[in-house]
């Protein structure tokens with residue numbers, strides 16, 4: 001079972017929810033797909049036992065064979081190649097590694113090398129009740145503009161026997177969609193403010209287009225207005241959990257501690273959330 | 284004309300709250316909402332649209348099934364697993380998975396695939412009580428947000444020149460990726476809004492790294508600083524170690540959400556401590572920008 005935890009708006013507590021859920025759900029696996037800002041490890045404190053480089057192919061021009069015809073530059077949709085006089089320039093930071101230039105070159109002058117765009121770290125963390133939690137995250141290199149290839153690699157690590165939790169990147173653009181694709185269920189974490197609602201509506205739009213069933217968790221549920229509830233009623237989306245603002249919890253979060261470790265009440269709350277999600281998926 | 288971009292790394296640290304307050308405090312400014320993925324500034328500034336236009340972000344493949352002989356070459360070559368096949372519908376491009384690289388169009392022996400312009404979103408110019416504003420909406424699941432950010436900034440600059448404004452304030456996108464780079468390259472000053480949480484601090488360091496990479500002067504502001512005083516102290520330490528001016532520490536206060544629910548910036552809603560800190564911060568930013 002693969003569950004995505006997402007939020008249109010950043011900072012609604014998505015990672016808090018994902019990590020706490022991972023700590024109480026039996027046989028869970030936590031995969032951080034927010035590869036630009038992977039933060040789940042701060043709360044789960046996993047032991048990393050495997051580290052893998054993520055690379056991307058980039059073209060390499062054989063100057064002996066090249067006739068500087070310019071066709072490679074013409075087909076590149078990302079302006080990552082330029083042919084100036086008798087020089088072919090590759091702007092690797094613009095390249096998407098698609099292979100269109102290699103395919104097109106009439107002289108077979110293009111081969112490919114790889115460049116590193118990030119890495120994967122895989123390990124285990126201690127969950128509550130001495131359960132073991134499988135952990136993985138992707139980390140994008142600073143300055144790397146392409147996170148989807150790293151997200152795909154993280155998703156390849158999903159263990160189908162587990163309750164796999166994907167911590168999705170915020171927003172509704174390509175990386176978030178890449179994360180949601182193929183999931184069984186998506187839980188949106190939001191807060192009851194105009195910003196929260198606005199961004200939630202966009203995010204629900206993605207789930208609808210991808211035909212992924214979804215539910216809502218309202219975090220800091222007492223800190224705004226009741227527009228989220230109204231929206232959910234209108235759109236027939238289930239609210240699975242509401243968590244009021246709690247200064248102690250916010251403080252635990254700020255120190256990088258998972259709230260379920262300290263609060264029996266929250267532990268039960270998250271166990272219930274897990275059961276509700278499983279019931280929704282099996283429906 | 285000077286340009287200021289407000290970013291945070293981690294989302295939800297209160298970047299837009301600060302931007303909206305600055306927008307109200309600044310005289311003679313243009314606003315650009317570069318958070319095109321989840322634009323929120325309009326919720327506070329309630330813009331009245333002057334113009335709107337399509338954003339053509341690039342080209343995408345169109346497959347003409349009438350010309351397709353089902354040879355499978357495109358699917359075989361596509362590196363993004365973006366071409367599906369079924370007996371009923373034949374080869375179909377999955378636009379969510381597609382990277383719009385054009386390889387399939389090059390490869391198709393029947394010329395059944397062509398690259399066509401795609402509308403990836405919309406952008407607007409508007410009037411607000413804080414000045415004119417450029418904002419945008421990216422289509423769901425679209426790539427190219429970096430390009431749209433660039434467009435919004437460009438239009439913001441044009442507008443600032445036309446209106447004779449001395450400042451352009453950009454509400455930046457979250458993260459450290461391509462849209463953030465597009466929102467900060469070449470600006471005069473970046474303000475990083477962080478919070479005293481491990482994730483907030485971790486991300487602040489990452490975006491600060493990005494600013495240094497592009498050699499852009501940056502300032503820091505800590506939101507909800509009293510949530511964790513130990514961490515706030517660490518942020519102070521980081522800032523002094525890196526000669527990064529810390530221009531404000533905003534306390535945790537329910538007033539921030541109340542103002543948002545009332546669709547007002549904090550400085551309009553109330554004149555308590557939060558407003559006071561934000562006002563002081565603004566005068567420091569003004570000084571730094573030399574305006």
Ligand code: SF4
Nearest residue numbers: 066067069070072105
């Ligand atoms: S298409 Fe091949 S031969 Fe032509 S310029 Fe590019 S690398 Fe050189």
Ligand code: SF4
Nearest residue numbers: 076095096098099101
């Ligand atoms: S691999 Fe694709 S993106 Fe990279 S240079 Fe070649 S055509 Fe351009």
Ligand code: SF4
Nearest residue numbers: 361381382384385387
């Ligand atoms: S344009 Fe590129 S990514 Fe899209 S379907 Fe064609 S080959 Fe695949």
Ligand code: SF4
Nearest residue numbers: 351352354355357391
């Ligand atoms: S390469 Fe062209 S003809 Fe062959 S399956 Fe693809 S679209 Fe059809």
